[in-house]
Amino acid sequence: MTEPVTWKAMSPAEVCDLMDFWAAADWPLSEAEVQRLAVERFGWSIEVEDGVSYLMNTVSGFTIPDVSTIGSKGPLSYISLRASDVIRQITPESTEFLGDNFAPMVREGQQRWGKPTMRKPDGAESASWNLPTGARIILNCNPKSLSAMFQTPQGVEIDRKLGD
Template identity: 55%
Template sequence: MKIMEPAELCDIMDFWIAAPWPLTEDETQQRAVERFGWTIEVDGGTPYLMDTVSNFTIPDVMTVPYKDRMMELSLQASDTTREITSPLTELLGDAFTLMVREGEGRWGKPTLLDSKSGPTARWNVDGGARVSFIFLSRGLLAMFETPQGAEVERKLGDR
Protein backbone atom coordinates (compact mmCIF):
# COMPACT_ATOMS: atom_id res chain seq x y z
CA MET A 1 0.00 0.00 0.00
CA LYS A 2 1.34 3.40 -1.01
CA ILE A 3 1.07 6.20 1.54
CA MET A 4 2.07 9.83 1.04
CA GLU A 5 4.93 11.10 3.18
CA PRO A 6 3.64 13.39 5.98
CA ALA A 7 5.92 16.28 4.91
CA GLU A 8 4.73 16.02 1.30
CA LEU A 9 1.07 16.06 2.35
CA CYS A 10 1.62 19.06 4.62
CA ASP A 11 3.56 20.85 1.85
CA ILE A 12 0.52 20.40 -0.42
CA MET A 13 -1.74 21.82 2.29
CA ASP A 14 0.68 24.73 2.89
CA PHE A 15 0.53 25.52 -0.83
CA TRP A 16 -3.26 25.80 -0.66
CA ILE A 17 -3.14 27.78 2.60
CA ALA A 18 -0.89 30.35 0.89
CA ALA A 19 -3.04 30.60 -2.27
CA PRO A 20 -4.74 33.95 -2.97
CA TRP A 21 -8.32 32.95 -2.16
CA PRO A 22 -10.97 33.27 -3.51
CA LEU A 23 -10.17 31.32 -6.69
CA THR A 24 -12.42 29.72 -9.26
CA GLU A 25 -12.39 25.97 -9.81
CA ASP A 26 -10.55 26.49 -13.10
CA GLU A 27 -7.88 28.67 -11.44
CA THR A 28 -7.49 26.10 -8.67
CA GLN A 29 -7.09 23.24 -11.14
CA GLN A 30 -4.54 25.19 -13.20
CA ARG A 31 -2.48 25.96 -10.07
CA ALA A 32 -2.48 22.26 -9.15
CA VAL A 33 -1.31 21.30 -12.64
CA GLU A 34 1.48 23.91 -12.59
CA ARG A 35 2.66 23.25 -9.02
CA PHE A 36 2.20 19.49 -8.56
CA GLY A 37 2.10 18.12 -12.11
CA TRP A 38 -1.44 16.83 -11.59
CA THR A 39 -3.66 16.51 -14.64
CA ILE A 40 -7.11 17.58 -15.70
CA GLU A 41 -9.30 14.97 -17.36
CA VAL A 42 -12.50 16.00 -19.11
CA ASP A 43 -15.51 13.71 -18.97
CA GLY A 44 -18.79 14.79 -20.53
CA GLY A 45 -17.50 18.34 -20.83
CA THR A 46 -16.64 18.55 -17.10
CA PRO A 47 -12.98 18.93 -16.07
CA TYR A 48 -11.82 16.73 -13.18
CA LEU A 49 -8.54 17.21 -11.30
CA MET A 50 -6.44 14.06 -10.95
CA ASP A 51 -3.36 13.41 -8.79
CA THR A 52 -1.65 11.16 -11.32
CA VAL A 53 1.75 11.82 -9.71
CA SER A 54 1.17 9.79 -6.52
CA ASN A 55 -0.07 6.72 -8.42
CA PHE A 56 -2.72 5.96 -5.81
CA THR A 57 -5.55 3.54 -6.59
CA ILE A 58 -7.95 6.52 -6.66
CA PRO A 59 -6.29 9.55 -8.29
CA ASP A 60 -9.33 11.85 -8.18
CA VAL A 61 -8.99 15.17 -6.38
CA MET A 62 -12.48 16.25 -5.46
CA THR A 63 -13.05 19.95 -6.00
CA VAL A 64 -16.18 21.57 -4.63
CA PRO A 65 -17.07 24.99 -6.05
CA TYR A 66 -20.08 27.13 -5.25
CA LYS A 67 -21.10 30.10 -7.39
CA ASP A 68 -17.75 29.92 -9.23
CA ARG A 69 -15.73 30.05 -6.01
CA MET A 70 -13.68 27.14 -4.77
CA MET A 71 -14.91 25.85 -1.40
CA GLU A 72 -13.04 22.59 -0.81
CA LEU A 73 -10.46 20.14 -2.18
CA SER A 74 -10.16 16.53 -1.02
CA LEU A 75 -7.39 14.18 -2.03
CA GLN A 76 -6.21 10.70 -1.21
CA ALA A 77 -3.19 10.49 1.08
CA SER A 78 -2.86 6.73 0.50
CA ASP A 79 -4.04 3.93 -1.70
CA THR A 80 -7.60 2.81 -1.09
CA THR A 81 -8.27 -0.86 -0.43
CA ARG A 82 -11.33 -3.07 -0.47
CA GLU A 83 -9.89 -5.60 1.96
CA ILE A 84 -9.68 -4.38 5.55
CA THR A 85 -7.20 -6.34 7.67
CA SER A 86 -5.67 -5.76 11.10
CA PRO A 87 -2.13 -5.23 9.71
CA LEU A 88 -3.48 -2.74 7.16
CA THR A 89 -5.50 -0.87 9.79
CA GLU A 90 -2.38 -0.70 11.97
CA LEU A 91 -0.28 0.60 9.04
CA LEU A 92 -2.87 3.28 8.23
CA GLY A 93 -3.16 4.21 11.91
CA ASP A 94 0.60 4.67 12.20
CA ALA A 95 0.70 6.76 9.00
CA PHE A 96 -2.24 8.88 10.23
CA THR A 97 -0.42 9.51 13.52
CA LEU A 98 2.71 10.66 11.67
CA MET A 99 0.66 12.95 9.40
CA VAL A 100 -1.07 14.52 12.41
CA ARG A 101 2.29 14.95 14.15
CA GLU A 102 3.71 16.73 11.07
CA GLY A 103 0.61 18.94 10.86
CA GLU A 104 0.87 19.77 14.56
CA GLY A 105 4.46 20.91 14.02
CA ARG A 106 3.30 23.29 11.30
CA TRP A 107 -0.15 24.48 12.40
CA GLY A 108 -0.35 23.76 16.12
CA LYS A 109 -2.56 21.39 18.05
CA PRO A 110 -5.49 20.06 15.99
CA THR A 111 -9.04 19.54 17.05
CA LEU A 112 -9.61 15.78 17.14
CA LEU A 113 -13.05 14.68 15.98
CA ASP A 114 -14.81 11.36 15.70
CA SER A 115 -16.74 12.09 12.52
CA LYS A 116 -19.01 9.62 10.75
CA SER A 117 -16.23 9.14 8.16
CA GLY A 118 -13.63 8.26 10.77
CA PRO A 119 -11.18 9.85 13.21
CA THR A 120 -10.33 13.34 11.99
CA ALA A 121 -7.64 15.88 12.90
CA ARG A 122 -8.67 19.42 11.95
CA TRP A 123 -6.74 22.66 12.00
CA ASN A 124 -7.99 26.22 11.59
CA VAL A 125 -5.11 27.78 9.68
CA ASP A 126 -4.01 31.22 8.49
CA GLY A 127 -6.51 33.24 6.51
CA GLY A 128 -9.57 31.38 7.84
CA ALA A 129 -9.00 28.14 5.91
CA ARG A 130 -9.11 24.65 7.42
CA VAL A 131 -7.10 21.48 6.92
CA SER A 132 -8.38 18.03 7.91
CA PHE A 133 -6.74 14.61 7.83
CA ILE A 134 -9.24 11.76 7.96
CA PHE A 135 -8.56 8.13 8.89
CA LEU A 136 -10.88 5.94 6.85
CA SER A 137 -10.94 2.17 7.27
CA ARG A 138 -9.95 1.84 3.59
CA GLY A 139 -7.33 4.62 3.34
CA LEU A 140 -6.32 8.14 4.34
CA LEU A 141 -7.90 11.34 3.07
CA ALA A 142 -6.84 14.99 3.29
CA MET A 143 -9.23 17.91 2.93
CA PHE A 144 -8.56 21.61 2.45
CA GLU A 145 -11.44 24.02 3.00
CA THR A 146 -10.86 27.45 1.49
CA PRO A 147 -11.56 30.43 3.76
CA GLN A 148 -14.91 30.78 1.96
CA GLY A 149 -15.77 27.09 2.38
CA ALA A 150 -14.71 27.00 6.03
CA GLU A 151 -16.83 30.10 6.76
CA VAL A 152 -19.91 28.42 5.30
CA GLU A 153 -19.31 25.31 7.41
CA ARG A 154 -18.81 27.41 10.56
CA LYS A 155 -22.11 29.23 9.91
CA LEU A 156 -23.85 25.87 9.41
CA GLY A 157 -22.50 24.65 12.72
CA ASP A 158 -19.65 22.42 11.45
CA ARG A 159 -21.86 19.51 10.59
Protein backbone atom coordinates in the same frame (compact mmCIF):
# COMPACT_ATOMS: atom_id res chain seq x y z
CA MET B 1 2.29 -18.68 -0.82
CA THR B 2 0.47 -15.41 -1.52
CA GLU B 3 2.29 -12.18 -2.18
CA PRO B 4 2.17 -9.71 0.71
CA VAL B 5 -0.25 -6.86 0.10
CA THR B 6 1.38 -3.45 -0.05
CA TRP B 7 -0.20 -0.05 -0.14
CA LYS B 8 1.17 3.40 -0.86
CA ALA B 9 0.76 6.58 1.16
CA MET B 10 2.14 10.10 0.84
CA SER B 11 4.85 11.05 3.29
CA PRO B 12 3.75 13.35 6.13
CA ALA B 13 5.84 16.18 4.65
CA GLU B 14 4.25 15.71 1.20
CA VAL B 15 0.70 15.90 2.60
CA CYS B 16 1.48 18.95 4.73
CA ASP B 17 3.38 20.66 1.88
CA LEU B 18 0.27 20.25 -0.30
CA MET B 19 -1.90 21.79 2.41
CA ASP B 20 0.62 24.62 2.96
CA PHE B 21 0.60 25.35 -0.79
CA TRP B 22 -3.18 25.71 -0.82
CA ALA B 23 -3.10 27.71 2.44
CA ALA B 24 -0.69 30.20 0.82
CA ALA B 25 -2.79 30.55 -2.35
CA ASP B 26 -4.51 33.85 -3.08
CA TRP B 27 -8.12 32.89 -2.26
CA PRO B 28 -10.78 33.14 -3.57
CA LEU B 29 -9.97 30.99 -6.61
CA SER B 30 -12.24 29.32 -9.15
CA GLU B 31 -12.16 25.60 -9.89
CA ALA B 32 -10.36 26.29 -13.21
CA GLU B 33 -7.70 28.37 -11.41
CA VAL B 34 -7.15 25.62 -8.83
CA GLN B 35 -6.85 23.00 -11.56
CA ARG B 36 -4.30 25.13 -13.44
CA LEU B 37 -2.24 25.70 -10.26
CA ALA B 38 -2.27 21.98 -9.42
CA VAL B 39 -1.07 21.05 -12.91
CA GLU B 40 1.70 23.70 -12.84
CA ARG B 41 2.86 23.07 -9.25
CA PHE B 42 2.36 19.33 -8.74
CA GLY B 43 2.28 17.88 -12.25
CA TRP B 44 -1.27 16.60 -11.75
CA SER B 45 -3.53 16.22 -14.76
CA ILE B 46 -6.99 17.29 -15.80
CA GLU B 47 -9.30 14.73 -17.36
CA VAL B 48 -12.51 15.73 -19.10
CA GLU B 49 -15.56 13.46 -18.99
CA ASP B 50 -18.90 14.50 -20.48
CA GLY B 51 -17.64 18.08 -20.76
CA VAL B 52 -16.68 18.27 -17.06
CA SER B 53 -13.04 18.76 -16.00
CA TYR B 54 -11.72 16.59 -13.17
CA LEU B 55 -8.43 17.08 -11.35
CA MET B 56 -6.38 13.88 -11.03
CA ASN B 57 -3.32 13.27 -8.85
CA THR B 58 -1.63 10.90 -11.28
CA VAL B 59 1.79 11.58 -9.71
CA SER B 60 1.32 9.59 -6.48
CA GLY B 61 0.23 6.42 -8.29
CA PHE B 62 -2.69 5.70 -5.96
CA THR B 63 -5.43 3.21 -6.76
CA ILE B 64 -7.95 6.07 -7.05
CA PRO B 65 -6.28 9.32 -8.23
CA ASP B 66 -9.20 11.77 -8.31
CA VAL B 67 -9.07 15.05 -6.39
CA SER B 68 -12.39 16.59 -5.37
CA THR B 69 -12.75 20.31 -5.93
CA ILE B 70 -16.08 21.49 -4.63
CA GLY B 71 -17.59 24.91 -4.88
CA SER B 72 -20.78 26.60 -5.84
CA LYS B 73 -20.76 28.59 -9.05
CA GLY B 74 -18.22 31.01 -7.60
CA PRO B 75 -15.06 30.48 -5.55
CA LEU B 76 -13.99 27.00 -4.55
CA SER B 77 -15.05 25.79 -1.07
CA TYR B 78 -12.62 22.94 -0.63
CA ILE B 79 -10.04 20.62 -2.16
CA SER B 80 -10.09 17.03 -0.95
CA LEU B 81 -7.53 14.44 -1.97
CA ARG B 82 -6.43 10.95 -1.07
CA ALA B 83 -3.20 10.62 0.86
CA SER B 84 -3.07 6.83 0.40
CA ASP B 85 -4.31 3.99 -1.73
CA VAL B 86 -7.91 2.94 -1.20
CA ILE B 87 -7.95 -0.43 0.52
CA ARG B 88 -10.41 -2.93 -0.88
CA GLN B 89 -10.61 -5.31 2.06
CA ILE B 90 -10.18 -4.08 5.63
CA THR B 91 -7.76 -6.30 7.55
CA PRO B 92 -5.72 -5.89 10.74
CA GLU B 93 -2.74 -5.16 8.45
CA SER B 94 -4.58 -2.46 6.50
CA THR B 95 -5.82 -0.84 9.71
CA GLU B 96 -2.26 -0.86 11.07
CA PHE B 97 -0.90 0.58 7.80
CA LEU B 98 -3.37 3.48 7.86
CA GLY B 99 -2.76 4.21 11.55
CA ASP B 100 1.02 4.00 11.12
CA ASN B 101 0.79 6.62 8.35
CA PHE B 102 -1.88 8.84 9.91
CA ALA B 103 -0.06 9.43 13.22
CA PRO B 104 3.09 10.94 11.64
CA MET B 105 0.92 13.10 9.34
CA VAL B 106 -0.81 14.54 12.39
CA ARG B 107 2.55 15.08 14.14
CA GLU B 108 3.88 16.91 11.06
CA GLY B 109 0.72 19.03 10.97
CA GLN B 110 1.06 19.83 14.66
CA GLN B 111 4.64 21.06 14.12
CA ARG B 112 3.43 23.36 11.33
CA TRP B 113 -0.01 24.53 12.49
CA GLY B 114 -0.17 23.88 16.26
CA LYS B 115 -2.36 21.56 18.29
CA PRO B 116 -5.14 19.97 16.20
CA THR B 117 -8.75 19.35 17.14
CA MET B 118 -9.12 15.57 17.14
CA ARG B 119 -12.40 13.77 16.38
CA LYS B 120 -13.35 10.10 16.09
CA PRO B 121 -16.66 9.85 14.20
CA ASP B 122 -18.01 6.48 13.04
CA GLY B 123 -14.82 4.39 13.01
CA ALA B 124 -12.76 7.18 11.46
CA GLU B 125 -10.37 9.68 12.99
CA SER B 126 -9.66 13.26 11.97
CA ALA B 127 -7.32 16.07 12.94
CA SER B 128 -8.25 19.64 12.00
CA TRP B 129 -6.61 23.03 12.22
CA ASN B 130 -8.25 26.43 11.82
CA LEU B 131 -5.72 28.72 10.17
CA PRO B 132 -5.35 32.47 10.86
CA THR B 133 -6.46 33.16 7.25
CA GLY B 134 -9.89 31.67 7.97
CA ALA B 135 -9.09 28.44 6.11
CA ARG B 136 -9.17 24.96 7.66
CA ILE B 137 -7.02 21.86 7.12
CA ILE B 138 -8.42 18.41 7.93
CA LEU B 139 -6.51 15.12 7.83
CA ASN B 140 -8.69 11.99 7.88
CA CYS B 141 -8.01 8.36 8.67
CA ASN B 142 -10.95 6.33 7.36
CA PRO B 143 -11.20 2.53 7.52
CA LYS B 144 -10.18 2.26 3.83
CA SER B 145 -7.92 5.27 3.13
CA LEU B 146 -6.21 8.43 4.30
CA SER B 147 -7.32 11.79 2.94
CA ALA B 148 -6.57 15.46 3.35
CA MET B 149 -8.90 18.39 2.87
CA PHE B 150 -8.13 22.07 2.47
CA GLN B 151 -11.23 24.09 3.19
CA THR B 152 -10.95 27.59 1.73
CA PRO B 153 -11.84 30.66 3.81
CA GLN B 154 -14.99 30.88 1.67
CA GLY B 155 -15.86 27.23 2.41
CA VAL B 156 -15.33 27.70 6.16
CA GLU B 157 -17.63 30.75 6.05
CA ILE B 158 -20.35 28.76 4.26
CA ASP B 159 -20.10 26.03 6.93
CA ARG B 160 -20.23 28.66 9.67
CA LYS B 161 -23.42 30.14 8.20
CA LEU B 162 -24.92 26.63 7.96
CA GLY B 163 -24.05 26.02 11.62
CA ASP B 164 -21.35 23.34 11.12
